[in-house]
Structures are given as C-alpha cells and as structure tokens.
Amino acid sequence: MFSTHKESIAHADDIASLQAWKDFTLRFWEESAPTIKEEQSRQLFHSGFYRSRATLYDLAENDLNAYLSDYQSLRLQSINQKYQTVLSDRVLCSHVMANYFDVEKNICIISKNGAQWIESPWWTTESSAPSMVQVHSLAPDDHTQYRKIQLAENRDSLAFQKTLINQLVEEAEEQSEALIISTAPVQHSWLTKVSPEGYHLLHVLLVREPDEGLPEIAAASLTVGSKANQSNTPARVEEGALSASINPQTGLITACRGLNQQGVIDTYLQHPDTAQTLVGEHLPNWEAIRKALLRFFDESSYLHVCSLSFVVTETGVSFFGTNTDVMAAHQMHQPLLEHPGIANHLNKVSG
Amino acid sequence: MPAQLVPTQYMSTLFKTLEWRLKRRLGYQEAKIRAEIEQSGYFHSEWYLANYPELLNEPRAVKDPLGYYLASGIQQGHNPGPGFHTQWYLEEYDDVRNASINPLLHYLRHGRQEDRRPTPFLGGVQSIMHKQGGANHRVIYKTRRSADLSHVGRIKRLEHSEGVQIWREFSQTFRAQQGSLAQQEAEYLHNRGFLPNRKRLYKLPDTRVDAYISDLQASLLAQTNGPMQPLLENTELQWQLYNHRVPMVANPTVTKKAQPTGPVLKVILMMDPAGAGLVPLSVVATKKATAATVGMALSMQLSPNSGRTRSVARFNSSGTVVGPRKPVPWEKYRYKAAWQQASKDIIFPIQKESLYSFVQLDIDISTPTPMLIRLAATPTVEDFQVHGPLMQNQTAIDFMREFGI
Numbered sequence: 189m190f191s192t193h194k195e196s197i198a199h200a201d202d203i204a205s206l207q208a209w210k211d212f213t214l215r216f217w218e219e220s221a222p223t224i225k226e227e228q229s230r231q232l233f234h235s236g237f238y239r240s241r242a243t244l245y246d247l248a249e250n251d252l253n254a255y256l257s258d259y260q261s262l263r264l265q266s267i268n269q270k271y272q273t274v275l276s277d278r279v280l281c282s283h284v285m286a287n288y289f290d291v292e293k294n295i296c297i298i299s300k301n302g303a304q305w306i307e308s309p310w311w312t313t314e315s316s317a318p319s320m321v322q323v324h325s326l327a328p329d330d331h332t333q334y335r336k337i338q339l340a341e342n343r344d345s346l347a348f349q350k351t352l353i354n355q356l357v358e359e360a361e362e363q364s365e366a367l368i369i370s371t372a373p374v375q376h377s378w379l380t381k382v383s384p385e386g387y388h389l390l391h392v393l394l395v396r397e398p399d400e401g402l403p404e405i406a407a408a409s410l411t412v413g414s415k416a417n418q419s420n421t422p423a424r425v426e427e428g429a430l431s432a433s434i435n436p437q438t439g440l441i442t443a444c445r446g447l448n449q450q451g452v453i454d455t456y457l458q459h460p461d462t463a464q465t466l467v468g469e470h471l472p473n474w475e476a477i478r479k480a481l482l483r484f485f486d487e488s489s490y491l492h493v494c495s496l497s498f499v500v501t502e503t504g505v506s507f508f509g510t511n512t513d514v515m516a517a518h519q520m521h522q523p524l525l526e527h528p529g530i531a532n533h534l535n536k537v538s539g
Numbered sequence: 540m541p542a543q544l545v546p547t548q549y550m551s552t553l554f555k556t557l558e559w560r561l562k563r564r565l566g567y568q569e570a571k572i573r574a575e576i577e578q579s580g581y582f583h584s585e586w587y588l589a590n591y592p593e594l595l596n597e598p599r600a601v602k603d604p605l606g607y608y609l610a611s612g613i614q615q616g617h618n619p620g621p622g623f624h625t626q627w628y629l630e631e632y633d634d635v636r637n638a639s640i641n642p643l644l645h646y647l648r649h650g651r652q653e654d655r656r657p658t659p660f661l662g663g664v665q666s667i668m669h670k671q672g673g674a675n676h677r678v679i680y681k682t683r684r685s686a687d688l689s690h691v692g693r694i695k696r697l698e699h700s701e702g703v704q705i706w707r708e709f710s711q712t713f714r715a716q717q718g719s720l721a722q723q724e725a726e727y728l729h730n731r732g733f734l735p736n737r738k739r740l741y742k743l744p745d746t747r748v749d750a751y752i753s754d755l756q757a758s759l760l761a762q763t764n765g766p767m768q769p770l771l772e773n774t775e776l777q778w779q780l781y782n783h784r785v786p787m788v789a790n791p792t793v794t795k796k797a798q799p800t801g802p803v804l805k806v807i808l809m810m811d812p813a814g815a816g817l818v819p820l821s822v823v824a825t826k827k828a829t830a831a832t833v834g835m836a837l838s839m840q841l842s843p844n845s846g847r848t849r850s851v852a853r854f855n856s857s858g859t860v861v862g863p864r865k866p867v868p869w870e871k872y873r874y875k876a877a878w879q880q881a882s883k884d885i886i887f888p889i890q891k892e893s894l895y896s897f898v899q900l901d902i903d904i905s906t907p908t909p910m911l912i913r914l915a916a917t918p919t920v921e922d923f924q925v926h927g928p929l930m931q932n933q934t935a936i937d938f939m940r941e942f943g944i
Contacts, residue, residue, distance in 0.1 A: 270769040274776065284779040302590070490773050 193235035193257050204537070208263035212236055215258070219426070222451050236260060240426045244516050245523075246453050256524040260534060261515045264493055267537050271490040275510050278328040278368055279306075285507040288484040289498065292370040292506060296353070297326065300361035303353050318371050323356065326366035328509040333365065335420040336372050373499045373506035376472050382464045385413040387499045389422050390434075390471070391514040394485045394494045395529035403485035405436035405478065406527045407518035410471065410500075414461050416449070422497075422508075425517045430456060432466050433521035439474025441466050445520045453520070473504050480504070493533055572644065573605060576619070579647050580813035580934070581657070582608065583620035591617055609641075619643055621815035624658040631656075657812075688939055689749045690731035693756070696943075701762060709734075709755045732756055739858030740921055741928075750928035752920045756944060761916030763810075763896035763942050771898060771916035785885045787911045788903050799912065801905025802826050804874065804881055807918055808889070810896040811934050812941045817890045817898075819843040820935060821923045824874040824904065828855060835861065839874065840926040846878035847871055852925040863926045874904065881909035889914075896942065 197209065219238050228247075229239055235252055236259025242248075245255055256264075265272055274280050282291045295318075297304045318339060325333040337352065360367050379388045393407040410432040413423030423429035430446035444466045448454040457467045471477070477498075485494065495512060498505035515524060524530050576582050584604040587594075591612075594600035600607035608619055616626050623643055629636045632655060635645050646657050687693075697706055709732060716735045717725060727744055728735060732755030737743060741751055752760070761768060770776060778790035788799060803825050808817040826837040835853040840863075842849055848870050852862035881902045889900065899919065901912040923929055930939060938944075 270766075271773070271776070273766045273769055280770075280780065283781075283784070284776070286783055287779050487775060487779070490769075490776055 192253050193237075193260075197234065197236055197259060204266040205263055208259055208266070209236075211262050212259040238426075238516075241516060243447065243451060243453055244425060244520055250523075254523040254525055255519050256515055256530060256534075258515065261512060263537055264530075264534060265512060267492045267533050268490070268494075275491075275494065276327055276329070278324060278326050278509070281328045281510065282507065284488070285484070287487075288480045290373070290501060290504060290506040292322070292373055294368055294370045295321065296369040297366060298353070298356045298360050298369065299366040300357070300364065302357055320372045321369050322372040324368050324370065324509065326368050329512050330365075331422050331509060331511075333359075333363075333367060334422060373501055373508075376500045376502055378469075378472060379412075379500055381462070382459050382466065383412055383414055383461055385415060385418040385423070385461075387422060387508070388412045389508055390477075390498045390500050390505060391511055391517055392481060392496050392498070393515075393518060393524070393530075394481060394491075394496070395527070395533060396485075396492055397529050398532040401489075403482050404529055405481060406529055407522070407524060408434040408436050409514075409517045409521065410434060410441070411514070411517050412444075412459065412466070414459070424513075425520060430459070430466075431517040431520045433518075434471055434474075436478070439471040439478070441469050441471065443467060443521055472500060472502075477505050493530075569609070572609065572641075575647060576605065576609075576643065580811060581619050581623045581643060581647070583814060586620050586814075587612075587617070613641055613643075620813070622657060622811075622813040627658060628655075690733075690753055690756070693944065694730065694732060702759060705758045706755060709758065712754075736856065736858035737921075740854060740860055741924055742860075747928050747931075750931045751924055752918070752929050754920065757917050757920050759944050760897045760918065763944065764894075764898065764916055765896070767894050768916055770894065771914050774913055777914055781889075781911060785888050785911050786908050799903040799905055799910075800827065801903065802874075803912065804877060804900075804902040804904050804909065805919065805922055806881075806886060806900045806902065807923065807929070808886070808895070808898050808900065809935065809938055810893075810941075812937045813934065816893055817895065818934060819886065821929055822846075822878060823922050823926075824848075824877075825922050835859075836922075838922050838925055839866070839870065840923070841874055841878055846875035846882075848873060848875075850926045854921065854925050860925055877904040877909055885909060885911050897938075 200206070200209065213233075216233060216238055219240060222240065222243060224232075224239055224242050228242055231252075232239055232242060236257035237252065237255070238258050241255070241258070245252070265275075268275065274284060279294060279297070282294060285291050293307065295305070295307045296309070297306065320336055320338050322336045323333065325331070339349065356367055356369075373387075375387055382388065389411050391407075391409050391411065392405060395404055395406045396402065397404045411423055411425060412430040412432060414429065417423055417428040419427075425431045425446065428447050430444050432441045432444040434440070435442050444456045445453055446456060458465050481496075485491065488494075495510060495514065497508040497511045497514065499508050518524060525534075582605055587604045587608060588601065594604075594607065597607065608617060612619075613625065616629075618625050623646065625642055628642045628646065628650075632650070635642055635650075638645070646655065650657070687695075694706070697703060710729065713725075713729050713734055718735060720728070720735050720738070724738060725735070728738060731748060732753030733741075733743065733751075734754045737751075737754070741748075743751075745751075761771070764771060770780065774790055778787065781787050782790070804822065805825055806822050807820040809820040810816070811818045822841040822843050824839045824841060826832075828834045828836040832853070834855045836855065838852050838854070839848050840850045840852075841847065848866040850863040851866050851870060852860060852864070854860045881904065885902060886900065889898075895914075895916075897916070897918075899915045899917075901915065903910045903912050920929070929935065
C-alpha cells in the first residue's frame with residue numbers, strides 16, 4: 189500500500205487503472221476551474237484530483253491524502269466488474285430500481301437513427317399526455333444533456349411535439365449520443381420552498397462493510413441549487429451549489445457548505461436566497477428511504493460500490509441517475525478514505 | 540398442304556416467349572418476386588411504415604407496403620427491413636449498382652452465396668433498444684461468412700482467448716466422462732465438440748452432425764450476447780429486471796423458497812439476422828427424471844407457431860433415448876394453451892426488448908399462469924436435440940454465418 193496518491197498512481201500499470209487515469213486526465217482539462225497556482229495545479233494532477241478540489245476541500249488546511257481522489261473514484265467502479273453494464277444503461281437501471289424506488293416512466297429513446305417509442309407517442313393517447321417531460325442521456329451517470337421540457341402549453345400542437353422529437357434526433361446525431369425522454373418527478377414541497385431553482389438531488393454512496401459484506405450507506409448529501417447557479421442541468425458544488433450533509437442513520441441535516449461569491453468555501457445554516465433553515469432539519473421520509481436503499485443493496489449482491497442520485501418527492505424518492513461525479517459533495521464534509529468500506533474496496537482494486 | 544409460318548426449330552423458342560409474355564401480363568413474375576421476398580423474412584411491413592412515416596399519407600403504401608416497396612421504394616433507396624441496407628449494399632458492390640437490379644433480390648439470389656453482407660451492422664442490429672456500442676458479439680474472430688462452418692472447421696478457427704478457455708473446459712469435461720468409449724469414437728466426438736453421451740443421444744456419427752449444436756458450441760453461443768451476458772448469469776439480477784414486468788417465479792435467494800419441480804417449458808430465442816429481432820428457434824416442454832420414470836426425463840417438442848406437440852422423447856443422462864416418436868392423440872394439444880399464454884405474457888416482452896442474441900428461457904407451467912424461472916445464455920441442448928438437430932433452417936444458418944459460431 190502506498191502512502192500517497194502520487195506514489196500509487198506512479199505504480200499503477202493494470203489496464204483498469206490506466207483506463208481510469210485516461211478518463212481522469214481528459215476530465216481534468218475539461219473542467220473550467222478557478223485559477224490556482226501552477227505548482228498546486230501540478231500537484232493535484234499528479235495526485236488524481238481535479239483543480240476545483242483545492243478550494244472545495246480547503247486543501248490549504250487539510251491533507252490531500254485523506255481524500256478519495258477523482259482518479260480513485262473512477263477506478264473504484266471497476267470493482268463491480270461486468271455488472272457495471274447494469275449501471276451504465278438507464279433503461280436497465282430503471283428496471284432494477286423500480287423494485288425499490290419510484291422510477292419515472294421512460295417514454296422514448298432517441299438515437300441518431302431516430303426515435304424508438306417504449307410507450308405509445310403521447311399524441312396518440314391524448315388523455316395521458318404529460319405536462320412536462322425530462323430528457324436524460326442514456327448513460328445514467330451523464331447529466332450534461334439533462335433538461336426539462338414543458339409541454340403543457342403546446343399540448344395541442346402536434347407539429348411542435350414532432351419538431352421537438354426531430355430536433356432531439358438531430359442533437360443525438362450531432363453529439364453521437366443516445367437520449368431518453370421520460371416523465372418528470374415532482375419535488376417535495378419543502379425542498380421547493382428551500383429554493384425553487386431546479387431539483388435538489390439526494391446523493392447516496394452505498395458500499396459493503398469489509399467483514400460480512402453487509403450493505404452500508406457510506407455517505408449521503410443533498411445538493412441544493414440557488415439563483416446564482418441556475419441552469420438546465422442539476423446543480424453542482426463546483427459551480428456554487430450548496431452541499432448539505434445528511435446523517436445516514438437519522439436523516440438529520442448536520443452541516444451545509446458551499447462556495448461563496450468570492451470562490452471561498454463557506455458554511456451556511458440557512459439557504460442564502462430564501463432564508464429557509466437547512467441545518468437541523470430532517471430529510472422527509474428518511475427512514476423509509478434508508479430502508480429501501482439498504483434493501484436494494486442487500487438484494488444486489490453483484491454490486492460492491494454504488495453511487496446513486498434521487499429526486500426527493502412527497503412519497504419518498506424518485507431515481508434520477510447514477511453518479512460518479514458527486515464525491516466532492518460528500519467530501520466537502522468528511523474525507524471518504526476515512527470510511528473503512530471505501531478504503532477496503534480501494535485496496536482490493538488497486539492491489 | 541398449308542405453308543408452315545414458323546420453322547419447326549423456332550417453335551419452342553416462340554412458345555417460351557409467348558408463355559413468358561403471358562405470365563408477365565398475368566403478374567406471374569411479380570407474384571414470384573413477392574413470394575421470394577416474403578419468404579426471405581427481409582421485408583417487414585410494420586418496420587417499413589414506421590421508418591418511412593411519410594408513406595402513411597400514401598394510401599397505396601398503407602394498403603400494400605411490399606407492393607409499394609417494389610414499385611417505388613427501391614428507387615427511393617428505402618430499406619425493406621432492419622436486416623438489409625439498400626444504400627450501403629449499392630455503395631459497397633459496384634457490379635450490383637451498375638447492373639440496375641433490385642439489390643435485395645440480388646442479395647437473396649446471388650449475394651448470399653457470394654459472401655456479400657446485407658448490412659454493415661452485425662446481426663442487422665443497428666440500434667435496437669439499449670444497444671449502445673453493439674451488444675452482439677462475434678465469437679470466432681476473423682470469420683468470413685463463407686468460412687467452413689462444420690464443427691471441425693469451427694474448432695480450427697478457435698484462437699481467441701475466451702474461445703480457447705472454453706475449449707479447455709470442454710476437453711476436461713470430456714475426459715472425465717469418457718468412460719468406455721472406443722478411441723475412434725472418442726476422437727470423432729471430442730474433435731467436433733460433443734460430450735461422450737451424445738453418441739447415443741443424437742445417434743452419432745450422422746451425416747447431419749454439423750446441424751447439431753455441439754456442447755462446445757453451446758458454451759460459445761453464450762458469448763454472442765456480448766456485454767448483456769452478465770444479465771443471463773445472475774438470477775438476482777434477472778429477478779430485479781423482470782419480476783415486475785412479466786410473471787416470474789420468486790427468486791429463491793430473495794424469498795428462500797424452493798424452485799418449482801413440475802413441467803417446464805424451454806424456449807430458445809435467437810437473433811434473426813433478416814429481421815434483427817429475436818425469434819423462437821425451438822420450444823420443448825420437459826419433465827425431470829425421477830425414480831417413478833426410471834431415471835428418464837421427458838421432452839415434448841412443440842410447434843412455435845401453433846403450440847401443437849410435434850414429437851415426444853424420453854432420455855437419461857447416460858444417453859439412452861426412447862423415441863423420438865409422434866405424439867399420441869391426448870399428447871397433441873397438452874401444452875398448447877400454456878405455450879400460447881407464455882408466448883403472450885413472457886416471450887413477447889423479452890423479444891420486444893431485443894437485448895440478447897441467443898438465449899434460453901425456462902418457464903414454469905405447473906400453475907395456470909406460466910411463470911418465468913430464468914434466462915440462460917448456455918442452452919441445455921440435449922432437451923431440444925433428442926428430437927433432431929437444431930440448426931437446420933435458413934434463419935439458423937444465417938445466424939451461424941453472421942456470428943461465426
């Protein structure tokens with residue numbers, strides 16, 4: 189076992205590690221990060237962290253080697269081996285999740301070859317036409333293409349709806365990516381009251397404890413958007429969204445942190461836009477959500493590590509996607525390498 | 540004596556010309572072409588209208604899609620179905636383009652035998668649901684479609700690591716089960732990928748040996764499912780994927796209940812390269828061997844279309860076979876209703892998704908509602924092949940060519 193990230197990366201030569209390194213480096217340069225010193229940027233690169241982590245983890249004060257690096261987060265996925273297939277296809281993933289959580293109805297898959305309707309087109313069954321649909325990428329961990337589309341005003345306009353499908357086909361062709369249209373969940377009223385800007389996603393990291401392999405919630409956090417960072421895609425802590433840490437046992441929001449306008453990490457008790465209290469509140473229906481999460485992971489013994497995102501609804505949670513990119517939201521509160529389950533899995537994959 | 544108008548030697552030519560003109564006038568050629576295309580499975584009316592929605596405004600096309608395709612669709616570069624890519628075929632083969640003939644007919648009459656591909660996509664699959672990056676998988680690499688597809692030829696080409704690994708497992712199992720098999724018989728069976736008891740079970744050697752799925756080949760067939768293969772190896776995952784969509788027997792690891800022991804319907808679904816969809820290759824209703832049946836298992840082969848019993852056989856693990864024989868009257872329709880119900884509730888939803896290339900479905904039919912037990916990538920071939928070889932029809936041959944197995 190190597191004591192620093194830099195050493196372990198320098199000695200990684202198996203194909204899964206090299207693949208993870210390739211993915212990390214591509215994303216490293218894609219990230220529009222705040223300006224940091226060249227020396228620090230180089231250190232982050234060689235240790236497998238994106239540049240934004242310098243401020244998010246406050247690395248001037250904290251030890252970088254205690255945090256799960258972004259390279260390690262990508263590397264960790266290979267522990268699910270061939271069953272990662274299930275987590276990399278939104279349709280398959282939805283079928284599995286439907287046993288435990290609410291899952292939005294998938295309506296249509298759009299690829300460069302056209303639209304494949306899973307349900308009948310909504311204009312052929314007028315009574316069930318949704319007022320709003322959401323568009324996801326077919327890969328459940330890719331949220332860059334995500335958007336919600338309001339159909340209510342154009343419910344009667346067949347031409348509009350067909351044009352929309354054609355536009356999405358063109359988009360899929362242009363980006364060589366498949367998209368999926370599904371119905372959109374309704375967020376819990378308390379969260380909408382906290383901030384009306386988009387969905388505030390619940391992120392959960394599930395692992396197996398090292399001794400008996402029992403399922404465990406390693407981390408849970410809520411990403412809360414604000415006026416300053418509103419966009420079509422889900423809010424990200426890198427872009428100024430707040431991260432609220434949730435106690436996995438009780439559902440209590442124990443802390444809330446986020447980047448302030450000066451680009452420095454700050455602590456919040458209330459939402460800055462609406463002054464709604466966050467810290468000290470309980471996430472609605474947490475006990476039922478927790479039970480469903482543990483039951484899902486208990487019955488999915490083929491998975492070892494799983495990071496999921498949900499929209500919190502009035503009745504529980506609705507599956508939103510898998511997520512490999514939210515470790516920063518969890519680690520803003522506590523380094524993940526301190527969790528024995530994560531450290532154990534990481535030792536397994538990196539020898 | 541009246542003067543002869545046409546010399547005798549030209550009479551036969553004249554009659555042929557008249558016959559040809561008459562047949563053309565009566566629509567004979569067109570009918571022949573229509574029948575040829577319909578039988579090939581390459582034309583799909585529903586697919587055709589769904590992929591060219593502008594034709595819904597053409598009454599002629601809606602009424603007779605194939606007629607429209609032959610009269611106008613070909614000129615417009617339309618594809619007849621997912622298994623044939625007209626534009627690509629013309630671009631790829633200059634001689635067909637220059638000859639100005641119906642490219643689909645060229646493929647059916649000549650191209651197929653000349654090692655030409657009907658589409659650039661493996662198995663005709665372009666982008667069936669979920670298939671990102673192609674779920675289909677060619678098992679024996681660098682296989683030309685005209686390659687020797689006998690068992691001996693296949694094994695010679697088996698060079699990639701997964702294939703050789705499977706070969707090693709097969710040869711070790713063969714050695715363990717060899718028993719008193721004579722040297723010559725052992726060589727015949729082993730070098731074609733059959734386990735020792737297949738000699739009596741399939742009555743080998745037989746001239747149709749290459750149409751039987753060998754045990755080695757059965758293991759290789761699993762790999763045609765590519766990245767979807769893990770779905771077929773894990774019963775927990777199958778339970779999660781299907782239990783809320785099709786009637787399914789409770790997963791024993793979740794509910795701690797024992798698996799059913801009554802009659803089981805076994806169905807092999809195979810990718811049809813002409814239609815790029817799953818079609819039933821064979822259906823059998825089986826009963827396990829018990830002490831009451833003197834260790835003999837029962838297999839009744841059903842017609843995939845009607846569900847009527849075609850043949851009945853009993854066999855045991857040492858390769859003893861009784862039959863196959865024709866069904867007695869009360870056996871003829873025994874499982875017809877169960878098959879029709881299973882076909883509607885279980886087979887159809889799985890066919891519609893087209894996730895797999897070659898899969899066996901086991902369905903419990905001991906209760907009034909047929910229930911899915913499991914999906915398996917490696918077929919239990921003996922249940923099917925006690926009735927005769929499986930890979931005989933054109934679809935099966937095309938599948939073998941396409942996937943190189």
